[in-house]
Amino acid sequence: MHTDLNFSGKEAKMKRTRIIALLLSDQAIGHVLIKGWVKTRRDAKDFSFIEINDGSCLQNIQVVADLGMANFDAVKKLSTGSAVAVHGALRPSPGKGQKWEIQALSIEIISIAPDEFPLQKKRHTDEFLRTISHLRPRTNKYGAAFRIRSTLSFAIHRFFQERGFAHVHTPILTGSDCEGAGELFQVTALDMENPPRSGGAIDYSRDFFHRSANLTVSGQLEAELFALALGDVYTFGPTFRAENSNTSRHAAEFWMVEPEMAFSDLNDDMDLAETFIRYLVTYALENCREDLGLFAGFVDKTLMDTLGIIAAKPFIRIPYAEAVDILSRSGHHFNFDVSFGTDLQTEHERYLAETHFNQPVIIYDYPKTIKPFYMRVNDNGGTVAAMDVIVPRIGEIIGGSQREERLDVLESRMAETGVPPENLWWYLDSRRFGSVPHSGFGLGFERLVMLVTGISNIRDVIPFPRTPGNIEF
RNA sequence: UCCCCAGUAGCUCAGUCGGCAGAGCAGGUGGCUGUUAACCACCGUGUCCGUGGUUCGAGUCCGCGCUGGGGAGCCA
Numbered sequence: 001m002h003t004d005l006n007f008s009g010k011e012a013k014m015k016r017t018r019i020i021a022l023l024l025s026d027q028a029i030g031h032v033l034i035k036g037w038v039k040t041r042r043d044a045k046d047f048s049f050i051e052i053n054d055g056s057c058l059q060n061i062q063v064v065a066d067l068g069m070a071n072f073d074a075v076k077k078l079s080t081g082s083a084v085a086v087h088g089a090l091r092p093s094p095g096k097g098q099k100w101e102i103q104a105l106s107i108e109i110i111s112i113a114p115d116e117f118p119l120q121k122k123r124h125t126d127e128f129l130r131t132i133s134h135l136r137p138r139t140n141k142y143g144a145a146f147r148i149r150s151t152l153s154f155a156i157h158r159f160f161q162e163r164g165f166a167h168v169h170t171p172i173l174t175g176s177d178c179e180g181a182g183e184l185f186q187v188t189a190l191d192m193e194n195p196p197r198s199g200g201a202i203d204y205s206r207d208f209f210h211r212s213a214n215l216t217v218s219g220q221l222e223a224e225l226f227a228l229a230l231g232d233v234y235t236f237g238p239t240f241r242a243e244n245s246n247t248s249r250h251a252a253e254f255w256m257v258e259p260e261m262a263f264s265d266l267n268d269d270m271d272l273a274e275t276f277i278r279y280l281v282t283y284a285l286e287n288c289r290e291d292l293g294l295f296a297g298f299v300d301k302t303l304m305d306t307l308g309i310i311a312a313k314p315f316i317r318i319p320y321a322e323a324v325d326i327l328s329r330s331g332h333h334f335n336f337d338v339s340f341g342t343d344l345q346t347e348h349e350r351y352l353a354e355t356h357f358n359q360p361v362i363i364y365d366y367p368k369t370i371k372p373f374y375m376r377v378n379d380n381g382g383t384v385a386a387m388d389v390i391v392p393r394i395g396e397i398i399g400g401s402q403r404e405e406r407l408d409v410l411e412s413r414m415a416e417t418g419v420p421p422e423n424l425w426w427y428l429d430s431r432r433f434g435s436v437p438h439s440g441f442g443l444g445f446e447r448l449v450m451l452v453t454g455i456s457n458i459r460d461v462i463p464f465p466r467t468p469g470n471i472e473f
Numbered sequence: 474u475c476c477c478c479a480g481u482a483g484c485u486c487a488g489u490c491g492g493c494a495g496a497g498c499a500g501g502u503g504g505c506u507g508u509u510a511a512c513c514a515c516c517g518u519g520u521c522c523g524u525g526g527u528u529c530g531a532g533u534c535c536g537c538g539c540u541g542g543g544g545a546g547c548c549a
Contacts, residue, residue, distance in 0.1 A: 042506095044505075098509080127542065245547060245548075247547090250549080251549095398549080399549065
């Protein structure tokens with residue numbers, strides 16, 4: 001409880017109002033309480049303007065403190081980053097630049113940020129802010145980015161729940177080590193200084209799970225099992241890849257959205273992917289207007305055009321063979337040659353999405369030799385029912401396919417690609433007992449946030465990025 | 474993992490031909506004004522990433538290493 005004489009019992013019990021609610025108010029309010037952090041302070045001799053932000057929105061609210069206040073000397077020393085509680089009146093601001101301000105009755109200093117506080121009023125580089133990931137959400141840009149991330153996360157659940165998809169929590173710890181999606185992080189409870197051995201090798205039969213275990217690289221296989229029970233499902237969870245990727249688009253820990261639909265083919269899959277992305281972009285445009293304005297103004301001047309195109313125009317859909325044809329006829333010089341049977345390089349995808357079409361493109365029916373075992377083999381025998389969604393600036397944001405539902409074909413594909421069937425006996429069981437055509441895809445959530453905000457480095461759209469050599473926070 | 478670039482004050486950066494280590498911002502003090510990245514005056518701040526070398530002399534040139542960034546591969 002407050003001991004300050006400025007606070008009556010009634011004030012002390014008052015609940016704080018979020019700044020966003022006050023800024024949207026359509027009338028003056030006689031008495032409000034806000035709590036937040038000082039962004040900046042502008043002093044006059046007998047009064048002081050203090051900008052307060054509480055994270056509820058990008059904008060600060062201006063608090064006017066004056067000489068009549070008991071602790072005015074202390075208030076005039078409030079530093080950037082300090083935390084305060086302000087009782088006062090919401091009233092129209094006579095100054096330019098804001099509709100409302102708070103005439104303070106009292107300001108309780110909750111805590112002072114000393115001048116070592118590393119965030120200035122001025123702009124910092126993203127590189128510097130990455131070294132203080134624990135403080136960067138207090139900046140305008142990162143606050144906005146993480147509010148948008150939260151909104152998109154909610155929109156994903158809303159999209160699927162509205163359409164009758166069930167959310168499945170697929171496991172983080174997994175014993176299957178051959179999902180064919182990159183290098184694995186191993187998980188163990190053994191004493192790695194002195195592990196039990198059998199012969200020369202470490203004896204994982206004495207580990208926690210009586211076998212070796214890993215962090216998941218994808219929830220897809222488990223999601224398929226649930227699609228074959230609940231019909232339409234989705235996962236939304238963290239995935240882990242121990243790849244030594246040093247790029248602005250890869251992280252070792254990232255969040256993936258993986259819908260899976262029973263009784264559906266590749267066209268259904270492409271329809272869902274396109275509807276999904278356009279829904280999310282539209283949702284952000286409608287619900288993150290102020291935060292998006294920051295990114296459109298300071299991060300990517302073309303952002304609103306890009307998002308507008310995605311929301312408004314149907315995606316281009318072309319078979320892989322046609323994409324190869326367009327690229328080889330383009331007359332454009334590529335560092336990697338294009339020919340049927342080789343995977344499309346980043347430069348090829350970007351040429352299609354940014355130069356040739358300048359809008360999202362779905363490429364489908366890839367050669368089976370460059371795709372994993374679970375994708376359904378087309379009737380021609382040479383391609384699989386795979387699809388990638390390519391968007392400007394990001395490249396591949398979605399990869400998906402119709403899954404191989406025929407047991408015999410699946411088994412021969414596993415043999416071809418060197419996947420031991422005994423490790424996936426439970427997956428094969430789904431093709432033995434009531435197998436049906438089904439399809440799904442994976443969307444990299446961070447890449448979606450990059451697309452929507454215009455942020456160009458994946459390290460800046462996830463709160464605490466994990467990349468090679470970086471796990472400080 | 475490969476190619477390229479960078480590392481100088483708390484932050485952002487300049488530093489010429491190898492010759493005394495600089496500016497803006499932030500911070501401090503005072504002033505002034507319903508201020509808006511406020512303004513004016515004054516004040517302090519250095520392992521020039523580390524290491525070895527060339528040189529009378531290295532922030533500057535060379536080797537090695539570390540860290541960061543951009544691009545590529547792998548992928549989402």
